[in-house]
Amino acid sequence: MNNIYRFLDLAKVNEPYLDQLVEAAGRVVRSGRYIGGYEVDNFEHSLSQMLGVPYVIGVSNGLDALRLTLRAWIELGRLSKGDEVVVPGNTYIASILAISDAGLKPVLVDPDPVTMNLSAAGLETAISPRVRAVMPVHLYGRVAWSEELREIIVRHSLLVIEDSAQAIGAKALCDGLYSSRMAGGLGDAGCLSFYPTKNIGALGDAGAVATHDKKLAETVRALANYGADYRYHNIYKGFNCRMDPMQAALLSVKLPHTLEENADRFARAVTYNRNIHNPGVITPLQSAGIVDHVWHQYVIRVTGGKRDRFREQLLERGVETDIHYATPPHLQPCYQEEFFADSNNSQFGPLPVTERLASEIVSLPIATGTTVADAAEISEIINLIKL
Numbered sequence: 001m002n003n004i005y006r007f008l009d010l011a012k013v014n015e016p017y018l019d020q021l022v023e024a025a026g027r028v029v030r031s032g033r034y035i036g037g038y039e040v041d042n043f044e045h046s047l048s049q050m051l052g053v054p055y056v057i058g059v060s061n062g063l064d065a066l067r068l069t070l071r072a073w074i075e076l077g078r079l080s081k082g083d084e085v086v087v088p089g090n091t092y093i094a095s096i097l098a099i100s101d102a103g104l105k106p107v108l109v110d111p112d113p114v115t116m117n118l119s120a121a122g123l124e125t126a127i128s129p130r131v132r133a134v135m136p137v138h139l140y141g142r143v144a145w146s147e148e149l150r151e152i153i154v155r156h157s158l159l160v161i162e163d164s165a166q167a168i169g170a171k172a173l174c175d176g177l178y179s180s181r182m183a184g185g186l187g188d189a190g191c192l193s194f195y196p197t198k199n200i201g202a203l204g205d206a207g208a209v210a211t212h213d214k215k216l217a218e219t220v221r222a223l224a225n226y227g228a229d230y231r232y233h234n235i236y237k238g239f240n241c242r243m244d245p246m247q248a249a250l251l252s253v254k255l256p257h258t259l260e261e262n263a264d265r266f267a268r269a270v271t272y273n274r275n276i277h278n279p280g281v282i283t284p285l286q287s288a289g290i291v292d293h294v295w296h297q298y299v300i301r302v303t304g305g306k307r308d309r310f311r312e313q314l315l316e317r318g319v320e321t322d323i324h325y326a327t328p329p330h331l332q333p334c335y336q337e338e339f340f341a342d343s344n345n346s347q348f349g350p351l352p353v354t355e356r357l358a359s360e361i362v363s364l365p366i367a368t369g370t371t372v373a374d375a376a377e378i379s380e381i382i383n384l385i386k387l
């Protein structure tokens with residue numbers, strides 16, 4: 001057996017759409033419209049329909065979606081510089097960077113070790129009068145939302161900015177579990193990323209903000225366009241963070257396939273969960289259905305300090321893996337000054353779960369290019385490794 005199981009092959013991810021992508025690119029080239037216009041409007045409309053959220057603004061990337069939303073709340077007087085925003089400590093650093101960039105304070109909390117997401121209990125521990133907002137991150141594609149979480153949010157009148165970068169198409173049960181809503185439409189604002197590796201990826205950078213709030217939508221749109229509400233009339237000191245029509249056109253090809261793409265990931269994840277029986281490996285919680293987890297990553301845990309050796313043994317057998325993320329944001333060099341400046345600062349309490357997870361997690365191949373048969377074979381390879 002000398003198969004190579006690639007972790008991610010982006011050309012393979014886009015191969016099924018090749019002809020349509022080329023056609024869409026040609027359409028943009030011939031249109032002569034390279035900023036804004038029909039392609040962006042059309043994509044925003046499709047995404048708004050899909051999410052069931054009335055306002056969608058296409059922006060340059062996921063980090064900018066988060067930054068623009070927080071900055072818009074400051075412009076609208078709903079947040080003030082120095083206000084605290086609760087965020088899970090094990091997220092991708094972009095979540096935290098957006099909070100810092102807006103002059104707000106990230107309050108990092110440990111995730112639930114089983115779901116690896118922010119829990120109601122976690123949010124509760126971080127609540128103080130300075131906390132004005134919360135950023136649930138639907139990490140690895142699993143929706144971080146529950147009635148308990150919502151109850152705390154309502155009780156403390158927190159603004160909710162969802163980091164939905166990894167969870168396009170995922171749904172949460174809401175309103176007493178009688179209906180479901182899409183991730184990105186659960187809170188006051190939802191921020192999406194179309195980075196090429198995401199479940200629906202552009203062929204470059206792109207992102208979006210989704211909201212039910214018209215005022216927020218208008219402010220985000222203005223901020224993303226130099227702060228102008230109309231041409232050459234700048235009401236904010238804004239940015240240039242627009243979505244390119246080229247990316248919008250390419251994404252319009254892929255967006256209608258979100259459900260199939262997610263269903264394929266689900267099939268691979270179920271295959272892993274059914275077939276991995278190595279006692280040294282903790283497989284991720286299997287959600288009840290296809291609904292609340294879109295498996296952006298399939299993340300197992302290898303405990304007892306054996307993770308790195310495990311990855312080496314997999315690689316020797318042709319299985320590429322990755323780690324999301326090896327160094328948590330609070331241990332990154334850029335945050336050390338902030339951390340050490342005030343050691344009893346509530347912003348960065350001890351984060352033992354975050355740090356333990358960072359040392360145990362391993363992402364297995366799950367994107368297009370990995371078949372269900374591959375997932376079964378990789379599972380068998382894992383079962384043969386002595387831990």
Ligand SMILES: *Cc1c(COP(=O)(O)O)cnc(C)c1O
Pocket residue numbers: 061062063064091092094095137163165166193194195205206207
């Ligand atoms: C990818 C990602 C982002 C940032 O999106 P970009 O488009 O890469 O800027 C933010 N948060 C999370 C959780 C992500 O996975």
